[in-house]
Amino acid sequence: MVAVPYRLVRNLLIAAAVLYCSLLLEAAAGFPLDVRTSFLSELGARDQSTSLYARAMDLSSSVLTLVAVLLARRSRELAGLLIGTAVFAVGTMFDSFSPMDCAPSASAACQANGQAGGALVLHEATSTIAGVGTIAMAVFVLLVLRRHGRRGRMVAVLAGGVLVTQVWLGSVVAFETLSGAEVAAPGILQRVSTLLFCLFLGTLLPGLRQALSR
Template sequence: MRAAAVAVPYRLLRNVMIAAGVLYCSLLLEAAAGFPLDVHQSFLSELGALDQATSPYARAMDLGAGALLLIAAILGRGAARLHRDLAGLLISAAVFGAGTLFDSFSPMDCAPSVSAACRAAEANGQAGAALVLHEVTSTVAGLGSIAIGIFAVLVLRRLGWGGVWDRVVAVLAAGVAVTQTWLGIETGVEVLTGDDLHAPGILQRVSVLLVCLMLATVLPGLRQAFPR
């Protein structure tokens, strides 16, 4: 198959992914809002809780990031026909985008780290369907981000590891996989045992930062994989 037949708008795709990385970085909103939550005890998703002043902005950022990732998957569909690893990368971006997009439509009713009543309702299983749906969509997004990193490394292995961007993407992908898995295990243990997490805030913020950086650098790092 000729490259011309699967030409990909690489620059547009790259810029869309970078924009998605910026919008997904809710750390920027948290800083702009003056750190309204305890960074040690809270999850960044609590910025989107309906009882928080930051809710419209956090949900808009998730909506924008999710939509851009879905657009990126569509823009790159020509390259997906060339190699399975590229197809896996773009499908993972779509999964991540869908999870993030639906996150914006399923915010928590309240922020547990701020409200004792909210924590009590959550502990007693009275938080409602909104929390369950939010946990599901967040899990989908987390798995999608890990998969992006895995497929990015597979593409790099096929192309070689010669460039600086290649190494940057590989390190960020590994960081995302480790921190997201660690956070997932801690959250799963909490759900199964009913015990509170041990100050998950910093770990989650580090993980989100790594995801944002990975999204912004994955296309520059894999530019040779996309026919133009």
């Protein structure tokens, strides 16, 4: 941790966490989509008034996260965590460049047309990459804290919450895709998972520093 420019990386991750928290944009826009049935990524769909803002927030968040990873790259002990963080950032960056054509939850025509066809497939792929990155981050944080026999309580709890909700959300989406059956309120689960991840990202470095410096 000595080689890491702590304050700069910490501030970059806090800024990235705030920008990634698209629940703030959703609230500012007056909740334009049904939170029970929609996903936050639909705010970035080309047919939504929030599209430009949502994509700009994702892009900015991913760039700040990648810069933080590059600055912290000499921390060998956290190499696995940094790789997972980079995967999340790259997935989020490509997410911002590959929005859906329309928001499926808000348009019957969009659903009838295969939910924007190839654009949806590409978006789902990039979202999956970002999701894998968040899961990897949570796993590596728990492993690092366990290895040192000391837990930064807050970051450990948040890491566990991110891991559980991301795996749960992935299972729900996979079940819905394969079975064709609608799952109740996946949007709420995703928003809970996103909020936990934003808190996790913003407290990641302080939590690890506290745990590893004891």
